[in-house]
Amino acid sequence: MPEPFVITRAVHGEIVVLALAGFLDAHTAPRFETAVQSEIDAGHHRLVVDATALSYISSAGLGVFMGFIEEVREAGGDIKIAALAPKVREVFNLLGFDAIFDLVDDVPAAVERFTATPSA
Amino acid sequence: MSHDDDAPRSPGRGQAWKSLDQGSLEALLESARLLHGSLEPDELLRSLLRSVMGRLVVSRGLLALVDEDGSATVAVSRGFKNLAEGAVFDPSARTQAGIDRILPMGDPERPTGYLALGKPLTGVLGARETEFLEALLGIAASAVDNARSHTRARELNRQLDRRVQQLRTLLDLVRSLTSTLEPQAVAQIFGLTLAGQWLVRRSAVHAWRDGHPPVARQVGMHFVDARGLEATLAELGGPARLEDLPEGDLRRTLEAQGARLLVPLLSGERALGFAALGEPAGGRTFDDDDLIFCAGLAAQAAVAFDNAWYFAEAVRRETLERDLRLAGDIQARLFPDTLPRPPGWRLAARNRPASAVGGDYYDVLSVGDDEAAPFLLCIADVSGKGMAAALLMSNLQAALRALLGTVEGLVPLVSRINRLIHRASPGNKFITALFVLVDPGSGRCSYVNAGHNDGLVARAGGGLETLPSGGMPLGLFAGAAYSETELALSPGDLLLLYTDGVNEAENPEGEELGEDRLRQALVGLAQGTPPEVVAGLFAEVDAFARDAPQHDDITLLALGREA
Numbered sequence: 001m002p003e004p005f006v007i008t009r010a011v012h013g014e015i016v017v018l019a020l021a022g023f024l025d026a027h028t029a030p031r032f033e034t035a036v037q038s039e040i041d042a043g044h045h046r047l048v049v050d051a052t053a054l055s056y057i058s059s060a061g062l063g064v065f066m067g068f069i070e071e072v073r074e075a076g077g078d079i080k081i082a083a084l085a086p087k088v089r090e091v092f093n094l095l096g097f098d099a100i101f102d103l104v105d106d107v108p109a110a111v112e113r114f115t116a117t118p119s120a
Numbered sequence: 121m122s123h124d125d126d127a128p129r130s131p132g133r134g135q136a137w138k139s140l141d142q143g144s145l146e147a148l149l150e151s152a153r154l155l156h157g158s159l160e161p162d163e164l165l166r167s168l169l170r171s172v173m174g175r176l177v178v179s180r181g182l183l184a185l186v187d188e189d190g191s192a193t194v195a196v197s198r199g200f201k202n203l204a205e206g207a208v209f210d211p212s213a214r215t216q217a218g219i220d221r222i223l224p225m226g227d228p229e230r231p232t233g234y235l236a237l238g239k240p241l242t243g244v245l246g247a248r249e250t251e252f253l254e255a256l257l258g259i260a261a262s263a264v265d266n267a268r269s270h271t272r273a274r275e276l277n278r279q280l281d282r283r284v285q286q287l288r289t290l291l292d293l294v295r296s297l298t299s300t301l302e303p304q305a306v307a308q309i310f311g312l313t314l315a316g317q318w319l320v321r322r323s324a325v326h327a328w329r330d331g332h333p334p335v336a337r338q339v340g341m342h343f344v345d346a347r348g349l350e351a352t353l354a355e356l357g358g359p360a361r362l363e364d365l366p367e368g369d370l371r372r373t374l375e376a377q378g379a380r381l382l383v384p385l386l387s388g389e390r391a392l393g394f395a396a397l398g399e400p401a402g403g404r405t406f407d408d409d410d411l412i413f414c415a416g417l418a419a420q421a422a423v424a425f426d427n428a429w430y431f432a433e434a435v436r437r438e439t440l441e442r443d444l445r446l447a448g449d450i451q452a453r454l455f456p457d458t459l460p461r462p463p464g465w466r467l468a469a470r471n472r473p474a475s476a477v478g479g480d481y482y483d484v485l486s487v488g489d490d491e492a493a494p495f496l497l498c499i500a501d502v503s504g505k506g507m508a509a510a511l512l513m514s515n516l517q518a519a520l521r522a523l524l525g526t527v528e529g530l531v532p533l534v535s536r537i538n539r540l541i542h543r544a545s546p547g548n549k550f551i552t553a554l555f556v557l558v559d560p561g562s563g564r565c566s567y568v569n570a571g572h573n574d575g576l577v578a579r580a581g582g583g584l585e586t587l588p589s590g591g592m593p594l595g596l597f598a599g600a601a602y603s604e605t606e607l608a609l610s611p612g613d614l615l616l617l618y619t620d621g622v623n624e625a626e627n628p629e630g631e632e633l634g635e636d637r638l639r640q641a642l643v644g645l646a647q648g649t650p651p652e653v654v655a656g657l658f659a660e661v662d663a664f665a666r667d668a669p670q671h672d673d674i675t676l677l678a679l680g681r682e683a
Contacts, residue, residue, distance in 0.1 A: 026296030058292040062316030070321045
């Protein structure tokens with residue numbers, strides 16, 4: 001049984017952290033897309049996705065990231081992905097996501113990355 | 121994977137080792153450790169060539185590996201200007217510039233590769249050096265084989281991982297689409313899956329079907345007339361890379377949107393939509409395997425779109441049918457629950473609509489409160505069927521009930537009703553009706569026929585009479601004139617009113633029951649009570665029609681004066 005998919009939102013200054021839990025698949029990806037879209041609509045372009053409790057990600061889930069990365073980077077922000085479990089990270093690597101996205105060990109490190117080197 | 125057990129591949133190599141001195145053997149051992157410690161063929165070969173060139177003091181050297189097809193390719197090259205890495209190496213071409221010696225790597229019959237050397241700076245290669253080289257190359261051969269099979273295994277594993285991942289994606293898509301009944305959600309799920317699978321930032325999914333709003337999901341792309349591509353897409357038959365498309369409008373349209381892959385969504389011969397994918401991030405391109413997999417995903421999406429539209433249509437149909445059923449229920453309440461039972465008289469009636477809502481109507485209304493008061497019989501047939509007919513019919517009922525008792529005389533009543541129906545109905549709708557006013561005490565009746573089927577009277581003595589009629593149907597002309605005819609019913613007489621669904625009932629051969637058969641049947645049944653006559657006639661109609669579907673409502677109303 002797939003675990004329910006839950007998105008929890010936290011704000012660290014200018015950075016919004018979206019913590020994901022459960023299965024991010026074709027079924028739940030539309031919800032995640034809506035969540036990210038509403039952050040961007042609200043002008044939040046510095047996003048950290050906390051994947052600590054994310055147990056599965058499918059192509060559709062990765063598709064959400066693809067659809068926004070250009071927009072947030074053009075707006076001077078980024079989507080950093082923190083604390084991927086090894087199994088989930090495998091999917092990122094297999095499809096080549098590690099070359100495009102900033103994958104960080106944990107949320108503090110991701111936040112640090114934003115503050116230490118403000119993206120161009 | 122251990123290579124300790126590997127049999128020596130070069131015959132006589134073991135013997136050659138015997139003549140090597142201690143120092144050479146130690147150097148060999150070290151090389152063996154080094155070579156077998158590496159699983160990267162390139163790194164291994166570079167290290168091998170380095171140690172050979174260093175030990176023999178040669179300034180030119182190369183290592184070539186034999187490919188699966190038997191040809192050899194230069195893998196590492198130092199100092200040979202015209203034999204760069206990746207060049208074809210022909211070991212039989214002795215004249216290749218600058219090559220002094222060529223030695224096979226491993227079994228000379230089936231070498232793993234070759235070592236080619238320029239002239240040693242010290243002059244010539246001695247027997248010892250040659251022996252050392254042969255031994256070293258033997259070890260290197262097994263190390264290279266080992267590394268190559270490791271690379272192959274890793275590549276196979278990677279391919280397998282990719283396949284497994286593709287299957288997961290397909291499964292995920294299918295599972296999610298099966299529970300999706302919104303065309304827009306299908307586009308979203310499909311678009312997200314494609315974007316994630318191929319790392320594309322820009323994508324579009326379009327789908328269309330007549331009678332449904334067009335579906336579009338566009339991320340960084342904007343197609344103006346997506347459906348304009350329909351014919352071209354159907355011809356395409358499957359996913360196509362931009363560069364595979366012929367020059368033309370389609371290619372130009374895609375190019376303008378930065379699309380690199382076009383994926384038609386096909387349902388049978390027709391295209392119901394397409395997906396367009398931009399350039400994959402990280403410099404990837406779409407290979408043939410991608411195209412095949414993508415076609416599989418597209419097939420699932422096409423089915424899901426079809427299902428979603430079909431579902432929407434089913435819901436629409438269901439809503440319509442529910443409306444009709446509700447209307448039918450309301451209409452059924454327009455018929456009298458129970459018929460009055462004036463002393464000395466017996467009534468029976470039955471209506472069977474051909475569809476959920478019908479156009480026939482009958483009513484029996486008392487004109488006054490006491491049992492001896494006259495009562496009015498009415499039977500009517502609204503032209504057409506369905507909701508329009510049902511609405512007009514309820515109009516007739518309302519008019520009749522409202523006017524009865526306020527208008528003196530049958531003709532003025534029918535004239536008023538005619539004007540009301542005329543006002544309420546569009547030009548081509550009308551109602552045929554027969555009204556009979558009965559005085560229960562005397563049996564004297566009067567009737568007005570407004571274009572309806574003639575009533576029939578079965579006399580107690582056995583005769584059958586047709587009530588002569590005139591008059592225009594209700595609602596056709598506001599000023600239509602009606603006339604009243606007298607009729608006397610004696611004890612034992614039976615009056616039958618019916619609609620044309622009775623005499624026009626068809627059997628499977630398309631033959632109509634006809635008035636003659638109806639009359640004969642009535643003569644046969646006339647001795648029974650009105651309920652028996654109505655039931656008997658319905659049975660007669662059913663026996664004649666057998667299983668043929670009836671296109672018209674069937675209504676019978678019988679009035680008998682008890683003997």
